[in-house]
Amino acid sequence: MIIEPTEWDAVQEQFEGLFMKLGCPGQMMLVASAGSGPPTLFASLPNPGLLNALTGCERIDDSKLPPEASLLIGHPHVFEKRFIYPKWKPAS
Numbered sequence: 902m903i904i905e906p907t908e909w910d911a912v913q914e915q916f917e918g919l920f921m922k923l924g925c926p927g928q929m930m931l932v933a934s935a936g937s938g939p940p941t942l943f944a945s946l947p948n949p950g951l952l953n954a955l956t957g958c959e960r961i962d963d964s965k966l967p968p969e970a971s972l973l974i975g976h977p978h979v980f981e982k983r984f985i986y987p988k989w990k991p992a993s
Contacts, residue, residue: 909940912957916944917974919954923947930975932984934967943970 916931923929926947934941943966944958952958970984 908957909942912942912955913973915955919951920974923951925976927976927979930980931973932970932975932980933973934970935987936967941967942973943967945975 913931920926920929920931928945928947930945932943932945934943943961944952944955946952946955949960952960966983968985969987970980971987972980972984
């Protein structure tokens with residue numbers, strides 16, 4: 902989901918509530934990617950039927966996931982199997 906910065910907290914709280922309610926499943930995570938465009942959030946869910954529980958989400962193919970992302974909610978060991986953390990770039 903492409904998200905405006907003002908909506909970030911609401912989406913993160915919604916996902917975290919679902920994450921906790923489901924018992925923090927290992928495959929469930931919320932990650933952010935910020936390329937040249939607006940920040941994009943990607944959610945991994947243990948059941949595709951849960952997609953309806955998250956406002957503004959739509960299903961995408963794994964091939965469309967970025968190689969780099971930042972973990973917002975989830976388990977680091979699962980995140981690191983799929984993504985790498987963005988390289989740090991000094992401020993100009």
